[in-house]
Amino acid sequence: MPSGAAPLIAAALRQFAAVGFEGASLQRIADDAGLSKSSVLYHFASKEALLDAAVRPAIEPLCALIDSADLENPAGMEAFLAQFVDFLFDHRLEVVVVVSHGSALRGIPVIDEVDGLVRRVEELLRPEQGSERDAIRFGVALAGTAFMLVAADRWGTERLPDDVLRPMLRSVLAELVLPGATAQPA
Amino acid sequence: MPSGAAPLIAAALRQFAAVGFEGASLQRIADDAGLSKSSVLYHFASKEALLDAAVRPAIEPLCALIDSADLENPAGMEAFLAQFVDFLFDHRLEVVVVVSHGSALRGIPVIDEVDGLVRRVEELLRPEQGSERDAIRFGVALAGTAFMLVAADRWGTERLPDDVLRPMLRSVLAELVLPGATAQPA
DNA sequence: GCAGGGTCTGACCGATCGTGCAGTACGCTC
DNA sequence: GAGCGTACTGCACGATCGGTCAGACCCTGC
Numbered sequence: 133m134p135s136g137a138a139p140l141i142a143a144a145l146r147q148f149a150a151v152g153f154e155g156a157s158l159q160r161i162a163d164d165a166g167l168s169k170s171s172v173l174y175h176f177a178s179k180e181a182l183l184d185a186a187v188r189p190a191i192e193p194l195c196a197l198i199d200s201a202d203l204e205n206p207a208g209m210e211a212f213l214a215q216f217v218d219f220l221f222d223h224r225l226e227v228v229v230v231v232s233h234g235s236a237l238r239g240i241p242v243i244d245e246v247d248g249l250v251r252r253v254e255e256l257l258r259p260e261q262g263s264e265r266d267a268i269r270f271g272v273a274l275a276g277t278a279f280m281l282v283a284a285d286r287w288g289t290e291r292l293p294d295d296v297l298r299p300m301l302r303s304v305l306a307e308l309v310l311p312g313a314t315a316q317p318a
Numbered sequence: 319m320p321s322g323a324a325p326l327i328a329a330a331l332r333q334f335a336a337v338g339f340e341g342a343s344l345q346r347i348a349d350d351a352g353l354s355k356s357s358v359l360y361h362f363a364s365k366e367a368l369l370d371a372a373v374r375p376a377i378e379p380l381c382a383l384i385d386s387a388d389l390e391n392p393a394g395m396e397a398f399l400a401q402f403v404d405f406l407f408d409h410r411l412e413v414v415v416v417v418s419h420g421s422a423l424r425g426i427p428v429i430d431e432v433d434g435l436v437r438r439v440e441e442l443l444r445p446e447q448g449s450e451r452d453a454i455r456f457g458v459a460l461a462g463t464a465f466m467l468v469a470a471d472r473w474g475t476e477r478l479p480d481d482v483l484r485p486m487l488r489s490v491l492a493e494l495v496l497p498g499a500t501a502q503p504a
Numbered sequence: 505g506c507a508g509g510g511t512c513t514g515a516c517c518g519a520t521c522g523t524g525c526a527g528t529a530c531g532c533t534c
Numbered sequence: 535g536a537g538c539g540t541a542c543t544g545c546a547c548g549a550t551c552g553g554t555c556a557g558a559c560c561c562t563g564c
Contacts, residue, residue, distance in 0.1 A: 151422040167513090168512070174510095235471075247472075269490045276462020301454065305458070322542080345522095
């Protein structure tokens with residue numbers, strides 16, 4: 133992992149999140165990182181490889197989150213929800229890239245892998261036949277939580293600071309998903 | 319409203335929803351509509367004007383929905399939620415464009431107008447001070463519902479048909495938002 | 505001093521982008 | 535048939551896109 137690659141990945145992540153993969157140019161990414169366009173293509177074989185390097189670090193944590201999920205009992209469920217919120221905050225830009233612009237990127241391996249993980253979450257939420265409606269309620273809550281983070285970046289003029297928003301989202305998500313839980317103000 | 323403009327708007331909406339504004343080229347939009355690239359710029363002054371013409375029709379219904387919203391009593395709330403879901407289905411592609419790719423389009427008038435409407439919804443949900451948490455729960459439910467539609471287009475291999483999904487989303491949204499309501503299976 | 509690898513850059517390429525413009529085919533009215 | 539407006543197209547433009555390549559500038563080991 134060369135030294136100059138890290139700021140390029142950070143700049144690429146910012147640009148991809150802001151204007152999408154197609155909208156971001158290697159030139160602007162290079163300018164953002166304070167390097168030349170040629171340097172980008174020295175560190176990464178192509179623009180697509182740069183996207184891969186930027187998004188891939190988020191895959192393993194998400195995979196681990198899914199693998200360790202135990203949604204049978206309320207405690208396991210609550211742990212899953214908390215870890216899900218933490219994941220969203222820890223990989224905020226990656227989430228924005230995939231959620232906001234991912235539909236245009238089908239066919240790119242790293243995006244397809246993320247899509248596969250999303251499908252695994254979907255299966256996770258539908259353990260038995262016939263609970264279609266519960267799965268949708270679950271999906272709305274999860275997707276809504278993810279989107280609130282995107283929205284916070286997009287419409288957030290004077291939004292809540294993260295250390296307030298995070299426990300609040302955790303609490304709201306638990307309330308929406310868990311069966312008998314009632315709200316306890318954050 | 320010239321005749322040849324309508325298929326161009328339809329094609330543009332499909333392209334913008336699929337690959338984003340930056341990712342869609344006038345050439346592909348023209349091909350999709352069965353016309354030449356020059357024809358696109360005959361009917362619309364620029365690519366941005368085409369986006370405006372494609373998205374603007376969704377603004378007035380959304381505005382009317384917000385104006386007529388009465389969230390004080392449960393009946394008014396339920397009516398608002400039902401109309402919100404209907405709006406999402408009636409202007410599906412426009413919603414996908416704005417939700418998925420809108421963050422890259424700030425500065426374009428029609429997008430800024432939509433952002434203003436979103437902010438009005440946000441204010442609608444926070445009638446009094448201190449109910450920050452309720453507003454977030456509300457926002458998660460609304461955003462999640464909108465995103466489920468986007469997700470249905472994106473990950474939907476063998477998804478539910480619309481006439482099943484629509485009442486189900488309506489029911490789920492009511493359950494998530496309304497205080498004392500319990501689920502009645504669709 | 506010098507060779508070599510890692511890092512970075514400017515010049516350049518072909519393709520495609522959005523856009524401007526001259527021109528063409530059709531239909532309508534006098 | 536002359537004149538005109540509408541719908542549409544082909545062609546060319548400057549800019550920018552992702553990508554290639556030959557070097558220049560380090561730093562380290564000999």
